[in-house]
Amino acid sequence: MGVGSKVAVIGAGSVGATIAYALLMRKVASEILLVDIVPEIVHGQVLDLSDSAFLGSTVIRGASFEEAGQADVIVITAGAKQKPDEPRTELIARNYKILESVIGSMQPLNKDAILMVVANPVDILTCIAQKLSGLPRKQVFGSGTYLDSGRLRLTLSQILNVSELAIHAYVLGEHGDSQFIAWDSAHVGGKRLLDIPAIQKLDKDKIAKDVAGKAYEIINLKGATYFGIAACVSSLTECILLNQRHIRPLSVYNEKLGAVLSMPAVIGSKGIEEIFEIPLASEEQSKLESSAAALKEICAQYMQ
Numbered sequence: 001m002g003v004g005s006k007v008a009v010i011g012a013g014s015v016g017a018t019i020a021y022a023l024l025m026r027k028v029a030s031e032i033l034l035v036d037i038v039p040e041i042v043h044g045q046v047l048d049l050s051d052s053a054f055l056g057s058t059v060i061r062g063a064s065f066e067e068a069g070q071a072d073v074i075v076i077t078a079g080a081k082q083k084p085d086e087p088r089t090e091l092i093a094r095n096y097k098i099l100e101s102v103i104g105s106m107q108p109l110n111k112d113a114i115l116m117v118v119a120n121p122v123d124i125l126t127c128i129a130q131k132l133s134g135l136p137r138k139q140v141f142g143s144g145t146y147l148d149s150g151r152l153r154l155t156l157s158q159i160l161n162v163s164e165l166a167i168h169a170y171v172l173g174e175h176g177d178s179q180f181i182a183w184d185s186a187h188v189g190g191k192r193l194l195d196i197p198a199i200q201k202l203d204k205d206k207i208a209k210d211v212a213g214k215a216y217e218i219i220n221l222k223g224a225t226y227f228g229i230a231a232c233v234s235s236l237t238e239c240i241l242l243n244q245r246h247i248r249p250l251s252v253y254n255e256k257l258g259a260v261l262s263m264p265a266v267i268g269s270k271g272i273e274e275i276f277e278i279p280l281a282s283e284e285q286s287k288l289e290s291s292a293a294a295l296k297e298i299c300a301q302y303m304q
C-alpha cells in the first residue's frame, strides 16, 4: 500500500463505486475519497462500501471537491453514460460541461496530483482535462484502450489456451469506434502472434469488431459496464502509487499526431514517464492517423 496515499474518485455512480470497491479489495491506498454532485449517492455508497472495508485497512469516506483536488490520484468518472447503441462521442456535449465543472470545483489542484480520466469520450475529455487542469500533460491521462486491450487478450488467451498475462497485444487509437488492433507488434512468449498458425487463420476483422463492440453488447444487456474498467483503474492506481512502471495503452498526447489517443506508455509515480513508439504495419499506421485527425478536430472545437 502507498502509505498515507489518498485516491479521490469523482462520480459515485456504477463506475465510480466499482472502482472504489476494486481499490478497497486491492489495498493500494490509505484513503479513498468519494465525491458526487448528489450527496445522497455518496452517503449511500460510502455506507455500503464501508461494509467491505474490513478486508483491508483503507478508509473510505465522502469528501468535498476541494479536498479531492488535494489527493495523490484523482479519478474522474463523473459523466453521462451511453444509451444502448449510442457511440461514446455523442456524450461529449454533456460530459464536457461536467468535466469543466468538476475540474473548476477542485481548483487549486495539488500540483503533484495524477489525474486519470475515465468518463467518456475518454480521449477527448483527457485532451480537455490536460488544458483545464493546468497540470503538466504527463500527469493527466485517460484509461484509453487498456480495457479494450484486456478484452482482446482475453479472446486471444482462449484461442491459444495460455494466460492473458503471457499475451502482449494492444488495441490502440480511440477508445471508441475507430480503434484498431496492432497485430504486427503482438506477441506471446517471445513469439510473433502473426507467425502462429492458429492466429493466421483467424478472421481478424471479426475479432476487431467483437472487441470494439463488447461495450455495446454489455450496455444492451445490462445498461452499463463497470467491472472491467474498475479492474483497469485499480491496477493503474497501484502502478502509480508503487511506481511500478508498467507499460499500458493509455490516452496520452502524441506530439507527432497532435492528438490525445491510446499509445503504449510507461506509467509510474510521476504519471506518464515515456510513450512507447511501437512498429505498426502501414494499414495500422493509417488507422492511427485517421483516428488522430478525427479526435483532434473534436477536441479543438472545445478548446477555443
Ligand SMILES: NC(=O)C1=CN([C@@H]2O[C@H](COP(=O)(O)OP(=O)(O)OC[C@H]3O[C@@H](n4cnc5c(N)ncnc54)[C@H](O)[C@@H]3O)[C@@H](O)[C@H]2O)C=CC1
Pocket: 010, 011, 012, 013, 014, 015, 016, 035, 036, 037, 038, 041, 077, 078, 079, 080, 081, 082, 091, 095, 098, 101, 102, 117, 118, 119, 120, 121, 122, 143, 144, 147, 175, 224, 225, 226, 229
Ligand atoms: N473509459 C472507460 O473505459 C469507461 C468509461 N465509462 C464512462 O464512465 C462514466 C460514468 O459511467 P457510470 O458510472 O456508469 O454512470 P452513472 O450514471 O452510474 O454515474 C455517473 C455519476 O456521475 C455523477 N455526476 C454527474 N455530474 C457530476 C458532477 N458535476 N460532479 C460530480 N459528479 C457528477 C452522477 O451524479 C452519477 O452519480 C460514463 O461517461 C461512461 O461512459 C464507463 C465504463 C468504461
Ligand SMILES: CC(=O)C(=O)O
Pocket: 088, 120, 147, 215, 225, 229
Ligand atoms: C463504456 C465503455 O467505454 C467500455 O466499457 O468500454
